[in-house]
Amino acid sequence: MIRKLFLAVLLLSLFISCSDGDITIQSISFNEIGIESCTQTTATTLLFKINDTESLALQLPEGLLKNSVSEQTIQSSIPNQTTLNYRIFSEGISASYYCSVLPEIGVNVVKDANATAGTVFINTSLSEDGNNFKHEIQLSGVSFIDQDGKRITDVNLNDFGVFTTPK
Numbered sequence: 001m002i003r004k005l006f007l008a009v010l011l012l013s014l015f016i017s018c019s020d021g022d023i024t025i026q027s028i029s030f031n032e033i034g035i036e037s038c039t040q041t042t043a044t045t046l047l048f049k050i051n052d053t054e055s056l057a058l059q060l061p062e063g064l065l066k067n068s069v070s071e072q073t074i075q076s077s078i079p080n081q082t083t084l085n086y087r088i089f090s091e092g093i094s095a096s097y098y099c100s101v102l103p104e105i106g107v108n109v110v111k112d113a114n115a116t117a118g119t120v121f122i123n124t125s126l127s128e129d130g131n132n133f134k135h136e137i138q139l140s141g142v143s144f145i146d147q148d149g150k151r152i153t154d155v156n157l158n159d160f161g162v163f164t165t166p167k
Contacts (some may be wrong), residue, residue, distance in 0.1 A: 004155070028086055028113075028144065029156040035163050038099035042067050042165050047137070052092045058120070058137070058160065059083040066124065067133045067165055074122040078086070078142065084115035086144055086152075094112045113152055118142035120160075127164070135163045 001122075031051040033056075042065040048057040061081050064074060076082040090110040097104050121138040137160040144152040 025052045031159050035161040038096050040165055047163055048098050050093060053089045055087050057085045065135055069126055070124040076120040078118035082120050089133045111146055113144040113146040115142050116145050131167055132164045137161060
């Protein structure tokens with residue numbers, strides 16, 4: 001009898017402690033993922049990184065990227081001038097999610113988090129061959145809040161990457 005009661009309590013506690021399927025964002029890290037964009041010109045304002053079912057999208061102000069060597073580091077504040085968004089999708093996505101007029105069919109956003117603080121730093125230099133400009137993009141002090149109002153604290157996004165534009 002005691003064994004049956006113990007087993008019933010154990011099963012009940014397992015049932016109660018099971019997740020309801022909600023996804024909790026533990027950390028965000030895209031440092032090893034390359035930058036993508038819909039065009040390779042300085043007119044580009046949307047830069048993104050895709051890691052299968054996750055994306056990180058950086059929307060820059062128009063005219064921030066310039067094909068000239070920067071004398072000083074260019075800065076843009078998040079969220080006042082620049083927006084940074086992290087998403088988890090129901091299935092893997094490609095660049096067409098951001099670049100197509102119509103987004104990919106059947107892909108749903110499972111989690112959506114917007115950066116509420118941070119700074120973007122951009123240094124532009126001429127490539128070694130002299131044919132391109134390299135825009136080195138760094139992020140600092142980034143803080144996200146998801147659609148449920150939960151703050152994401154483990155954010156490792158210091159090096160957004162290098163975006164190259166033709167001279």
